[in-house]
Amino acid sequence: MVVALDRVIGALDLWLHLLNKDQKPRVDPNLDPVLLVPGIGGSILTAVNEKGRQERVWVRLFAADHEFRTKLWSLFDPSTGQTVSLDKDTKIIVPDDNFGLYACDSLDPALIIGQEAVCYFHDMIEEMIKWGFEEGKTLFGFGYDFRQSNRFHETLDRFLDKLKLIYDCSGGKKVNIVSHSMGGLLVKCFMSLHSDVFEKYVKSWIAIAAPFQGAPGYTASSLLSGMSFVNGWEQNLFISKWSMHQLLIECPSMYELMACPHFKWSDTPLLQVWKEIVDDDGNISSKLESYRPSESISIMVDALSSNKIQYDGVEIPLPFNLDILKWSNETRKILSSAKVPPSVKFFNIYGICNDTPHNICYGSEKSPVSDLRQLLISEPNYVCVDGDGTVPAESASADGLPAEARIAVPADHRGIISDRHVFRILKHWLGAGEPDPYYNPMNDYVILPDASEFVQAMGGLVKEQWEIISDAGEGGGEAKDVSFSLGLSLSSVVDESQAEECVIMRPNYEDNVDLGFKRLQVAVSTRA
Structure with missing residues (x-):
């Protein structure tokens, strides 16, 4: 019954998406094509069994946590760089409906209760259609299995195929890529590893809220004690924090979001722990210890040393994965060596004016931590810096590339891709609508x-x-x-x-x- 209802809702989701569209505005055939690339958690994922039966597992409403643990929990294979689902009979795919846009449009299946907590590029897609873009001709999406590394060969092969498809569908026009969040790391990996192909098919790349040097506070706390995509009562209809935590520990993509240890931070991100100290006489005191990014690894190893899950009656250890860390360090080298081809224009938009976790601190002077394994069930305190609430502005702006422009927008990490100021900037850079010679995107007002x-x-x-x-x-x-x-x-x-x-x-x-x-x-x- 649950599966049947979930299928009905999935069908309603697609049907209402098409039904609710306004009459199509005028299509501008002169526009260059655009490819939207989402970040972590920004793609619908579907599980396919041996019989070819498909079932949506991210994001879903009914039995969400159970199906998430059953179908998406995985283990990293260091020989291939792939994180493989524990369910050997299941393959995870990304739906390519509506030219790839469906998978990164509105992720929310909760149509019955009117939830819109996990919409993604929906507003941007609707806005671009108003500007004259046409789905399947000049507007496309690229969803991907966000559990995998940003340099995972299967993902990059699919990305190449998508660029070729768009190039052919648009009559040989080069592509404008608009990425959000971790999607920027995926694009940068592809550009680094396939520079010639990137130059052949890409006209410009606009990165929005990309964690070029990592998201220190967000990532460290997620690996140590988990994370939630939604809060409050909505968690009852979504994935538990603990279930998400077990997934992230085996996700190369999450390790690739850790603070870059070689970046010259103006304020080095720290992992801090108030530790309980017991002297020879049994007296208890507390001491605050701070660890830089490279030093914090040993703390994470100790904290996750006893972490484990039960899957299909088998106990599986899930410690901090040093093989994934090694893999992600290689990814960092690839990212740092990336260069923008001469014919490609690069733009960077990032969020500011939001308290963004930078340092995380567990325990307190009055309640110190006696065992690092307690961190898994603890809530950290944050020391924040300016950013979009997830990615510090310092990280997002440090792309290491020759940018045509870098623009800071007062917006949060998810809201920035629905921000009207950002829409005006994109419209200007993409050459949509009537050109306005007096518009200055650096200040986002009409001069x-x-x-x-x-x-x-x-x-x-x-x-x-x-x-x-x-x-x-x-x-x-x-x-x-x-x-x-x-x-x-x-x-x-x-x-x-x-x-x-x-x-x-x-x-x-x-x-x-x-x-x-x-x-x-x-x-x-x-x-x-």
Whole structure:
């Protein structure tokens, strides 16, 4: 019954996705194709048994935790670099419906209760369609098994096939890649290992919120004590933190997100533990010990030394995997040697203005840790830096590549791919819509021509209407009516085609107030 309901919901998910689409907007055949590449957890995964029966295992509603443990739990094979499902009769695939977009559009199967906790590229896809992109012609998606390494050969082979397909479908046009989060590491690995092919098929790469130097606090705490993709009551319908923890311990992709030990951090990320100290007389005290990224490995090894799971009646040890660590260190070398081909443009967008875990600390002075194995069931405290809530801005901005532009956007890690500011930047870089020569993506606002530019170009008189916005009364203070005098004068010297513009504002009270100016209208009357 549970399986049947899950299938019904899966069918409804796809059906409603198609049904709810508005009438297709005008398609712009001149646009270059775009490929969307999600990050960790950003692709629908389907389990296929020996009989060819398919069952969605990530993300699903009914029996989610049970199917997750049964079908997705895995062990790393150091001889191949692959993490292999414990269920030998199951193969994990990524659905390629709707030209790969279905797998990274809206991951949420909970249509009945209206949940939208795990939507992914949905808003971006809808926005790009409005700009004139067409699914299967100029808009594609690339989902992948995010348990695997970012340099896993099967994933990179599929990525190559996708680039070739898009190139052919678009009539030989090069591809603009838009990656999010860990998808940026996958793209960078491919670029490093297949530079010639990358140059042949790729026009530009836009990385959004990529953890180029790792996500220190997020990754260390996930490997030690697990993580949750959703919080609160929603966890009852999703994957338990413990189940997710056991998966991540055997995921090469997670180890590749650890803090890069060779990067020159402005503030080195630390793993800190308040340890219980017992002297010869039995007196107990506490001591705070701090470990740099390379030093923290021994702590993780000790903490996970007794970790194990029960699978199909068999006890399987799951310690910190040193084979995966060795593999991920090689991945780091590949990432550090990547170079952008001369004909490809690279852009970087990353999030700021969010407290982002950097240092993690277990225990406290009053409640020290007596056994490192206690860390598995402990909640850490964080020392945060600026970033998107998951990836520090310092890591995301340190791409090590010659970028056309790096732009910081006030947004969180997941929200940044639905952010309207980011949409405007992407639209500009992708050449969608009418070109606006006055748009400056570095500041993300429209720079209207100055009055002098109008006078110089048109040889006429200019009248401008401005809206003035006040923040008075915000921040808990009492709102205050704002009144002021505003004068705007323009004068031009016709023979020199120059103009002067003067804005004078006189507040009618003595308190300071923050005022913003927004030009509403510019009118030009030309001379005969």
